[in-house]
Amino acid sequence: MDKTDPTRQTKTRTKKESLSRxxxxxQLEFQNEAVAHLNALYxxxxxxxxxxxxxxxxxQETYLKAYRFFNSFERGTNCKAWLFKxxxxxxxxxxxxxxxxxxxxxxxxxxxFYHTIKDTRSDTSESENxxxxxxxxxxxxxxxHSLPEEFREVIQLCDIEGFTYEEIANMVExxxxxxxxxxxxxxxxxxxxxxxYANKYGFNNNDQ
Amino acid sequence: xxxxxxxxxxxxxxxxxxxxxxxxxxxxxxxECKECRxxxxxxxxxxxxxxxxIIQFKAPDALIVSIMQLSGFNTxxxxxxxxxx
Numbered sequence: 001m002d003k004t005d006p007t008r009q010t011k012t013r014t015k016k017e018s019l020s021r022x023x024x025x026x027q028l029e030f031q032n033e034a035v036a037h038l039n040a041l042y043x044x045x046x047x048x049x050x051x052x053x054x055x056x057x058x059x060q061e062t063y064l065k066a067y068r069f070f071n072s073f074e075r076g077t078n079c080k081a082w083l084f085k086x087x088x089x090x091x092x093x094x095x096x097x098x099x100x101x102x103x104x105x106x107x108x109x110x111x112x113f114y115h116t117i118k119d120t121r122s123d124t125s126e127s128e129n130x131x132x133x134x135x136x137x138x139x140x141x142x143x144x145h146s147l148p149e150e151f152r153e154v155i156q157l158c159d160i161e162g163f164t165y166e167e168i169a170n171m172v173e174x175x176x177x178x179x180x181x182x183x184x185x186x187x188x189x190x191x192x193x194x195x196x197y198a199n200k201y202g203f204n205n206n207d208q
Numbered sequence: 209x210x211x212x213x214x215x216x217x218x219x220x221x222x223x224x225x226x227x228x229x230x231x232x233x234x235x236x237x238x239x240e241c242k243e244c245r246x247x248x249x250x251x252x253x254x255x256x257x258x259x260x261x262i263i264q265f266k267a268p269d270a271l272i273v274s275i276m277q278l279s280g281f282n283t284x285x286x287x288x289x290x291x292x293x
Binding site: 031035038039041042043046047052056059060063064067137140141144155158159160164165180181183184187188190191194197198 | 215216218219220222223225250251253254255257258259261262263264265266267268270271272274275276278
């Protein structure tokens with residue numbers, strides 16, 4: 001910020017008592033726009049890192065950055081998509097550098113993840129001792145994680161987070177056509193993985 | 209429309225991302241092509257399984273509190289970080 005900026009001078013002078021009006025307005029707007037997506041961001045971070053404390057760090061960092069650059073957020077566009085993009089960039093910078101070989105699925109890690117996280121709060125309403133249910137989840141989760149990352153990512157953003165193709169294209173920095181074909185190919189791969197699962201649990205019988 | 213083109217539209221149709229004219233053309237193809245119809249149903253089921261079976265986790269209370277503080281400047285630390293960094 002420019003040193004001679006008059007708002008900054010005011011802010012410095014009155015810092016102890018109150019913030020400038022613009023700053024207050026920014027806070028309010030930020031709370032209305034951004035904080036509403038906290039659960040979705042945490043959920044996404046958790047699926048990316050598979051570690052609750054890493055996920056929290058990632059979300060913290062994302063909100064800090066988002067607040068700092070909130071002025072550059074284009075009003076009227078999807079704030080959730082904007083936050084996801086910041087989170088994803090943070091994730092790449094912080095965690096992906098020292099990650100394991102791409103394409104390798106660590107089933108033990110997934111299992112551990114599911115077992116540590118099973119008892120925490122989730123949006124899915126099910127009885128706490130429903131072990132059978134959590135096993136089902138685990139199977140689907142493993143199938144999803146067996147996909148190459150570029151496919152898994154678009155499926156997560158589309159099916160779990162409900163973003164439009166345009167928003168996804170912007171987030172993964174690829175054309176919409178690429179998003180379309182990744183979803184198509186990713187679902188085909190996933191379908192093959194889940195074939196036995198779908199048969200076993202009746203997803204193939206409920207024809208409409 | 210041939211199967212190759214229809215194949216590329218399957219996911220977009222499942223997600224409601226086709227334009228009305230594309231959608232109409234695609235559905236016309238489905239009526240006459242059993243294979244594509246099966247693929248379309250499979251894609252729909254796959255999406256449904258993911259939506260139903262992947263657990264959505266909620267943020268822990270402590271995280272919610274700290275984010276609220278962050279944007280409400282309730283702590284001196286955050287004020288410094290955000291304003292002058």
